[in-house]
Amino acid sequence: MCAPAVSTPPSETAEAPPELAASLAPPPPGPAVAFVLRLAHALHRHGTPAHRLEGLMKRVSERLGLEARFFSTPTSIFASFGPPADLRTSLIRVEPGDMDLERLILLDMLADDVIHGRLTPAEGARRVEDILARPERYGPALQLLCWMLAGASAALLFGGGWKEMGVSSVSSLAIGTLDLLTRKQPTTARVLEPVAAVLSAAFAGIAAHFFGPLHNEVATLAGLIVLLPGLTLTIAVNEVATRNLISGTSRLTHAALIFLQLGFGAALGSRVATVLPPVPTPPLPAVMPPGAAIVALVVAGFAIAVLFRARPRDWGWIALAGAAAFMGARLGALLLGPQLGAFAGALLLGVGSNALARLRNRPAVTTVVPGLMLLVPGSVGFRSLASLLERDVVAGVDTAFSMLMVAVALAAGLLSANAIMPSRKVL
Secondary structure, three states: OOOOOEEEEEEEEHHHHHHHHHHHHOOOOHHHHHHHHHHHHHHHHOOOOOOHHHHHHHHHHHHHHOOEHHHHHHHHEEEEOOHHHHEEEEEOOOOOOOOOOOHHHHHHHHHHHHHOOOOHHHHHHHHHHHHHHOOOOOOOHHHHHHHHHHHHHHHHHHHOHHHHHHHHHHHHHOOOOHHHHOOOHHHHHHHHHHHHHHHHHHHHHHHHHHHOOOHHHHHHHHHHHOOOOOOHHHHHHHHHOOOHHHHHHHHHHHHHHHHHHHHHHHHHHHHHHHHHHOOOOOOOOOOOOOOHHHHHHHHHHHHHHHHHOOOOOHHHHHHHHHHHHHHHHHHHHHOOHHHHHHHHHHHHHHHHHHHHHHHHOOOOHHHHHHHHHHHOHHHHHHHHHHHHOOHHHHHHHHHHHHHHHHHHHHHHEEEEHHHHHOOOOOO
């Protein structure tokens, strides 16, 4: 007769369960992981979209012999290292920063140095901190000048005259000063958009009263040109198109919120004009002089290059890319309509930027992002919101749909350009 089975407690030296063993396993190689995480954090801080960030991090990890997975959102980065059954996950909370093209180029060059063995991962991690600690290339005076030039050139491109250019440049100067003063104060910086819209609309109304009739909408819109979230909207649509749904949806929500803040501020600022005697509003000029458009494009390219902190050696390429994209979009709009015109401009910009990036062995983002600033549908979205605030629902919805179609056309143009002329660089 067999003795009954007796359960005995496990001994202290018994093998641990698989889950506990996995949790006690050693972490992946420290220097390589530290470099990858610091590089991802730095790239995210300076405006790298989710699909490009994840692609570059995957490439760097593979070259360093790491099995890694990345998930990027506008405010965080998840990075997991190791096989699926034994993952080590890091969460990096990120506050989105300003676009800095010079630092992005330096970080890309640093990644190449580590990948090709010219630097160790530990040295690369230290270099990342050195790049982030670099002082800004352009001082406050030049940045404020470029805020003014951006507003004045936008007024000219929107069909305004000298009065609109003057008002928008003064508005942009005031908004740029406010941006510099509040940049290191997060609680104050979060109300920059509505306050800036109040200032721009109020300046336009006051100038129309004291300096003669002008087109208030053009002056207000041009004064806010740097803050319009058209680039954010375009990046969001691009992320959704590349299946980064969470990041793209988050950016879409952020862009919509900024549009609402700007619309609210503009509606509030325009009330200043109601307490002053009314003035007539002249129509916009039917045709803009070609020479003035070329000058405005060159000036806008210079201003965007400085505000995006590009290297001086890249200014010429940025101006050329922006002018080619703008002219291509205008020509395409005349032949094919506004949406297909935006597609043509983005396609031309993407193919040219990728070809230039292959020749120079530098990231295409150097010319793509500034060039997109001249194509993005931010002004269309602002006009849509203005129509809705005036209770012209049909015009507002129609303009909003046009804005989304232009954003989709820009994303489609860039994706098609990457298929026609792939870049050697992920960025």
